[in-house]
Amino acid sequence: MDVGRLAAFGAVCAVALAAGCGSGGSGGGVPTLNWYVFNEPSGGYEKSVANCNKQNKGRFKINYQRLPTDANQQRELVVRRLAAKDSSVDLVGMDVIWTAEFAGAGWIKPWTGARRTAAQKGKLIGPLRTVRFKGQVWGIPFTSNTQLLWYRKDLVPKPGPNFTWDQMISQAVKKGKAIEVQGNQYEGLTVWVNALVDGAGSSLVSQTGKVTASDFALKKAASIVKRLATSKAAPPGLGTNKEDEARLGFESGRSVYQVNYTFIYPSAAMVKSPKDFQKRIGWARYPRTVANLPSRPPLGGINIGVGAYGKHKALAFAAAECLAQPANQVLASTLGGLPPTTAATYNDPKVKKGFPFSALLRESINAAGPRPVEPAYSDVSLAIQKTFHPEDGVDPNSVVGQLKDRLDKAAKGKIF
Amino acid sequence: MEAATVDQRTGAAPPKKKVTDRAKSERRLAYMLCAPAVITMLIVTGYPIVYAIYLSLQKYDLRFPSQKEFVGLANYGDVLTSSTWWSDVVHTLVITVFSVGIELVLGMAIALVMHRAIFGRGAVRVSVLIPYGIVTVVAAFTFRYAVDPASGFAQGTFLLSDTAAPLTQQTGSYAMIILTEVWKTTPFMALLLLAGLSLVPDELLEAAKVDGANAVQRFFRITLPLMKPAILVALLFRTLDAFRLFDTVFIQTSGANNTETVSILGYNVLINRVNIGLGSAVSVLVFICVILIAFFFVKVLGTSTAQQRGEEV
Numbered sequence: 076m077d078v079g080r081l082a083a084f085g086a087v088c089a090v091a092l093a094a095g096c097g098s099g100g101s102g103g104g105v106p107t108l109n110w111y112v113f114n115e116p117s118g119g120y121e122k123s124v125a126n127c128n129k130q131n132k133g134r135f136k137i138n139y140q141r142l143p144t145d146a147n148q149q150r151e152l153v154v155r156r157l158a159a160k161d162s163s164v165d166l167v168g169m170d171v172i173w174t175a176e177f178a179g180a181g182w183i184k185p186w187t188g189a190r191r192t193a194a195q196k197g198k199l200i201g202p203l204r205t206v207r208f209k210g211q212v213w214g215i216p217f218t219s220n221t222q223l224l225w226y227r228k229d230l231v232p233k234p235g236p237n238f239t240w241d242q243m244i245s246q247a248v249k250k251g252k253a254i255e256v257q258g259n260q261y262e263g264l265t266v267w268v269n270a271l272v273d274g275a276g277s278s279l280v281s282q283t284g285k286v287t288a289s290d291f292a293l294k295k296a297a298s299i300v301k302r303l304a305t306s307k308a309a310p311p312g313l314g315t316n317k318e319d320e321a322r323l324g325f326e327s328g329r330s331v332y333q334v335n336y337t338f339i340y341p342s343a344a345m346v347k348s349p350k351d352f353q354k355r356i357g358w359a360r361y362p363r364t365v366a367n368l369p370s371r372p373p374l375g376g377i378n379i380g381v382g383a384y385g386k387h388k389a390l391a392f393a394a395a396e397c398l399a400q401p402a403n404q405v406l407a408s409t410l411g412g413l414p415p416t417t418a419a420t421y422n423d424p425k426v427k428k429g430f431p432f433s434a435l436l437r438e439s440i441n442a443a444g445p446r447p448v449e450p451a452y453s454d455v456s457l458a459i460q461k462t463f464h465p466e467d468g469v470d471p472n473s474v475v476g477q478l479k480d481r482l483d484k485a486a487k488g489k490i491f
Numbered sequence: 492m493e494a495a496t497v498d499q500r501t502g503a504a505p506p507k508k509k510v511t512d513r514a515k516s517e518r519r520l521a522y523m524l525c526a527p528a529v530i531t532m533l534i535v536t537g538y539p540i541v542y543a544i545y546l547s548l549q550k551y552d553l554r555f556p557s558q559k560e561f562v563g564l565a566n567y568g569d570v571l572t573s574s575t576w577w578s579d580v581v582h583t584l585v586i587t588v589f590s591v592g593i594e595l596v597l598g599m600a601i602a603l604v605m606h607r608a609i610f611g612r613g614a615v616r617v618s619v620l621i622p623y624g625i626v627t628v629v630a631a632f633t634f635r636y637a638v639d640p641a642s643g644f645a646q647g648t649f650l651l652s653d654t655a656a657p658l659t660q661q662t663g664s665y666a667m668i669i670l671t672e673v674w675k676t677t678p679f680m681a682l683l684l685l686a687g688l689s690l691v692p693d694e695l696l697e698a699a700k701v702d703g704a705n706a707v708q709r710f711f712r713i714t715l716p717l718m719k720p721a722i723l724v725a726l727l728f729r730t731l732d733a734f735r736l737f738d739t740v741f742i743q744t745s746g747a748n749n750t751e752t753v754s755i756l757g758y759n760v761l762i763n764r765v766n767i768g769l770g771s772a773v774s775v776l777v778f779i780c781v782i783l784i785a786f787f788f789v790k791v792l793g794t795s796t797a798q799q800r801g802e803e804v
Contacts, residue, residue, distance in 0.1 A: 151762055158553040180555070261745065311654040311656050312659055314660075314747070450554050453763050
């Protein structure tokens with residue numbers, strides 16, 4: 076935090092100096108807009124910023140303020156600034172799960188009129204669901220993300236169209252190999268549980284925090300989690316694995332299935348033994364919770380919101396629109412492997428080349444079951460994590476009562 | 492000033508008033524000398540504590556700023572009636588008792604070695620202190636990665652099987668957290684105990700030796716009783732530290748497998764749920780627990796030194 080502040084202070088000073096130097100010649104600096112967003116490692120976001128600064132020369136200059144890659148840490152830093160009404164926050168790169176919290180607290184501005192239309196234009200419905208809260212639009216979807224089911228083509232048959240978690244576990248047990256999931260007590264566990272519950276035709280909580288999940292869906296989700304964790308298909312460290320541990324486990328050859336984001340595909344090309352590892356990977360839609368309902372794959376991504384306390388809000392809306400333009404989505408996709416939110420972008424040859432599975436990706440994002448859009452989302456997530464961890468100790472019969480009790484306490488602002 | 496000194500020297504039974512003057516001026520000087528420290532302490536610790544207490548009396552969630560209101564002690568009632576708080580207190584106490592206990596034994600052994608080391612004293616002391624010089628977060632990550640099932644370097648050695656994942660079970664998680672704590676802070680314990688050891692006069696030990704006491708008797712009958720104040724101070728410091736344990740747990744389990752400590756609970760409520768009122772109540776309660784521990788130790792410490800003095804008289 077201190078270092079971040081110092082760095083931010085340094086950056087502001089540097090900008091001020093640069094503006095000062097510039098003003099000697101041109102007579103007046105351009106407003107600087109700070110965009111707080113995670114430090115995207117590939118440079119796709121950085122290039123998007125550069126593009127917009129070039130396109131809007133003399134109008135505004137976007138300053139890329141890098142946040143940690145860990146989603147919880149990003150949120151903590153941004154929330155502290157916004158709660159303190161920091162006027163330096165012009166633009167926020169929001170994880171899809173923050174919308175309701177930020178909107179409810181009045182930390183971001185809604186997109187109205189022509190801006191509202193622009194924010195939603197041509198976007199996939201999955202990402203759009205994550206910016207809508209209480210009848211208003213609170214951000215412009217930029218990049219998206221979803222999980223696919225990755226499998227070893229050389230070891231297991233291609234999953235059929237109605238492939239379920241139960242079938243997958245049986246198949247893996249038969250092969251004596253594991254299934255990689257995200258089971259650590261963190262946001263990734265919420266992602267998994269949410270997808271399972273949504274896949275049973277239910278959803279966890281409403282926009283007002285009321286439990287809407289059916290007992291059947293919760294029980295079914297719990298029994299899948301429990302069955303995997305106590306079966307031979309449970310990888311070592313299931314209860315501590317995050318996305319990257321799952322990737323490593325899959326690459327080590329110990330498993331035949333993996334549910335994970337698309338970053339595992341480029342990574343597979345770098346596996347040394349076997350050398351053709353990437354070619355041995357197949358992909359399919361996220362497995363079903365119940366056989367007769369389509370799966371609702373997880374949904375991630377970044378929406379760009381306009382801070383409520385910034386000094387140049389009109390410019391910030393324009394800058395957000397510029398950042399989220401399809402050309403920049405192509406950049407983020409080709410450089411960083413982040414799937415676009417604009418439907419048409421999936422037809423771009425560059426995107427298609429990066430994602431041989433682009434059609435499946437688009438279908439998954441469109442059918443995705445977003446995590447709850449709810450102001451006290453972090454409470455909900457914490458309650459889910461505590462209830463479903465450790466996975467091998469989950470009791471499908473008591474999980475409904477436990478989760479409802481925790482969510483009830485969360486809604487009342489109590490300790491759970 | 493000089494006049495006062497003269498008065499003091501000449502007057503065998505000086506009039507009370509003059510002494511009072513001198514005492515007054517000395518007291519004023521004492522106040523002035525203390526003032527900067529007291530003011531600094533008030534600003535950097537007093538203000539935050541008072542502010543935290545003030546916040547803990549409010550219903551105040553950053554996400555719902557419009558619902559802010561004064562609720563008295565309701566937050567404390569919420570915390571103290573929740574089973575989560577009490578189970579977290581138990582988790583914290585388990586970690587505290589085990590880690591401080593093991594540290595005391597190991598620290599004493601290391602202190603004896605350091606005390607008796609004949610050659611390479613400096614080298615021994617420096618090498619023992621290295622773990623204490625390593626940032627807790629780094630130590631916690633090191634131990635976590637050491638036992639990571641996918642890439643752990645302790646995996647597949649004689650210590651752990653290839654597929655062991657201690658951080659996925661309760662016993663394993665406690666063992667790892669306590670191991671990290673012990674590894675990290677035993678040097679601190681050893682250092683404090685070494686200071687105590689150097690207070691034990693060699694003549695006493697030699698006299699006992701002459702009287703026929705063996706090494707074990709000398710250690711338990713002479714060294715330990717004389718070191719008691721040093722041991723209690725070391726235990727006090729480490730217990731207070733261990734009770735507030737946050738970083739190791741946060742990095743290794745983040746409270747999973749029933750290892751959630753009171754500080755992790757405070758973090759979850761205050762930073763993650765941004766429920767400032769409830770979170771402040773948790774923080775204040777942790778602070779009160781720490782005061783209770785300190786009070787308990789100081790009382791034990793006080794009685795023990797009094798006893799010692801009584802014996803000496």
